[in-house]
Amino acid sequence: MAFKHCVQVGILGRYADRFTEYQPPRPLRDRLAATSGIDGARGVELVYPPDFEDPAETAALVREFGLEVAAVNLNVKTDPVWRYGSFTNPDPAIRARAVSDLRVSMDLAADLGAGLVTVCPLIDGWDYNFQADYQKQWAWLIDGLREAASHRSDVRVSIEYKAFEARQSIIVPNMATTLHLCDRIGLDNIGVTMDVGHALIAGETPAMSAVMAHDAGRLFYVHFNDNNRAWDWDMVPGAVNLWDMLETLFYLDRLGWDGWFSYDVFTKHGDPVEAFDATIRAMDALGRMLDKLGRAELQDLIDTKSPARATEYLLTTLAR
Template identity: 50%
Template structure:
């Protein structure tokens, strides 16, 4: 394992859906303390402005914790002013505010010694046909990210794409469209956060998308979790898609990925800190499985291209 483990701080706080709350709410300080106590933790991913504060007051607390920061997560979706969109809001003042959030987060990331911010534009999209002007939305997105990325070239801006939620259709729903968007903006410091769970619900193969994003020079960050491809369940890695997860790790090795991997894993039952600790162990065990199979065997199977023998041989290699 050459990558570094990071915890999304929200995963060890309160967790709720439409029906119940499953975990207790915890302060920023409490979550940082728990993160420090989890073995194999190399860093954390805080949220701006909810964790760090609009005024950046949380930076001092985070620095005092001694934890490294993988990236600052920019939240431009939950505040009421973003109800009709952030970067694609028809109100130019709201678009400007969303862009300023990214630029402020970039400054805070630099202060925290991080190299990236990550943003998931979940509120930018549409629910119905003829609900939005697609031409204007696309142009507004380009304008916002062109301005944000120009703010400073020493901090990368990572777009975490997703097919749906909270809008039925999100403007950047897939790896391909996100890479095209990055090319349209043209900034060298604009790239992708590849969330394995988001790739799955988009009908993608995460290993393939990693290969494509890396070839484009846009693979900046990776989030791991799992689901059934029907919804973003944020389950433990490989709990549903064992083979796809192993393939993802294989291609991370092939491209020499040694950056940050953050874990977006929520649990309804049991202790959520324990779930993150288990996640780290699972990832190490998956790496060990790849070692047991061996690179030569994997390359031989890929070259053969026959699934009827591939899975037979893979299972035999694991016995």
């Protein structure tokens, strides 16, 4: 199984939590240069606005290092202006800024040949009961995303859901809610970024989530990472949930997915470039494991509906 590997170059920069800083900031040139040296990495996911202080220079750097842009990731969470929300902010001027930023991101994605913007509205939600007006928030989200995505039909807008963080409850917490949101917006260029780690913390089976999004014609982008289902730890795929990773790959392959695999993997200790290199090698190994297990054999296990037989087959085959 072959993959189109994409590095989220923002992850090669500063990484910190509320306790300490684990990785220092690095300029975009250094991050792109490092990416170009990772075996198998073909694409990059750039973040707007921080990676676009000079859009012409950003485009030139991508060309210089022989990379493709898989997507532009719109950040509507870290700037203090978004403290009370982006597309669902009670202030109409700030909601208008979120719409404007998404439109700018769409133009940048088109100019860079990506044709895709991914956006994760992590700051849109609530922490307490009676804190948010759910009716207004939902309407603002629909109207804002519809207004922004209507800017141009040749660029797709992919919504990344997450159950919690930065809010305790995020307005798009799972696949079902996000697909319903896409239907309410009603535009063909609105879809879903399925982050496998986010599916895990939402209590989903990632393979089923992928099937749902594909069935709706809304599976636009995929992030791969792993965690313990309790928190979004952004670990190397297969570190914890090996069978979920293999099953997700099995279904993506069966669905004919030929898009990018973008990796949302952070490392607190060691070199983040080495972590991405290990991630790509791990994904390639998962692909070889799927080849070894065999698509027809796995489908036969599904059809026979014998979970005990399935577990025995998976373990004994991989142990050979």
